[in-house]
Amino acid sequence: MSMKPFWVWIFLFLVGTSLFASRRPDLTIDVAADVFSLDANTNQVVAKGHVVVKQRNVVVKGDSALYDRAADKVHLTGRVVLTQGKTVMTCTQIEVFGVENRVVAKGDVRVQSGEIIGTSGGADYFLDDDYVVLWDRPEVKTLRDLATGDKVIIDFKKQFIRSSGSSRLSLSKQSLQKKGNSVQ
Numbered sequence: 001m002s003m004k005p006f007w008v009w010i011f012l013f014l015v016g017t018s019l020f021a022s023r024r025p026d027l028t029i030d031v032a033a034d035v036f037s038l039d040a041n042t043n044q045v046v047a048k049g050h051v052v053v054k055q056r057n058v059v060v061k062g063d064s065a066l067y068d069r070a071a072d073k074v075h076l077t078g079r080v081v082l083t084q085g086k087t088v089m090t091c092t093q094i095e096v097f098g099v100e101n102r103v104v105a106k107g108d109v110r111v112q113s114g115e116i117i118g119t120s121g122g123a124d125y126f127l128d129d130d131y132v133v134l135w136d137r138p139e140v141k142t143l144r145d146l147a148t149g150d151k152v153i154i155d156f157k158k159q160f161i162r163s164s165g166s167s168r169l170s171l172s173k174q175s176l177q178k179k180g181n182s183v184q
Contacts, residue, residue, distance in 0.1 A: 028055065035047070060081070076095075089111040109121065129155075132153070146170040147170075150167075151164050
């Protein structure tokens with residue numbers, strides 16, 4: 001068995017990805033970076049320098065990335081920024097699970113959409129449903145209020161915040177006076 005030149009492996013990877021994506025255009029993943037390398041034995045692609053991963057309406061930027069085709073996940077590290085619509089998440093590392101359209105963020109996580117700002121050590125972001133589960137010292141602030149707990153869920157579509165386990169909720173007088181507000 002002869003060894004193929006590196007550019008042949010890159011071509012085969014890109015053609016294989018394009019063929020798969022043509023059957024499922026919603027799963028097309030575009031990756032840009034300064035440098036790419038492919039390990040044909042492990043079926044993994046490493047991207048370094050100004051990495052940008054795009055899928056549907058989600059853009060994730062980082063310093064480096066490892067794409068594992070067999071597991072269909074991308075692991076980004078460094079200064080990571082995820083953007084989906086008006087929601088922006090920053091952290092030090094993130095795993096993007098393609099088929100599930102879910103991310104797991106770790107390290108100084110900060111997520112913001114409008115006036116809602118959440119911080120924690122880790123988070124699961126369910127992109128299709130546009131909600132995030134913050135864990136590891138979560139704290140969520142709005143313009144006037146604060147929620148903490150073992151786990152805090154922010155539903156950006158419904159503009160809803162739920163805290164569980166050792167929860168604490170600090171409401172401002174203005175929030176309590178609004179008509180129709182409910183606290184869960």
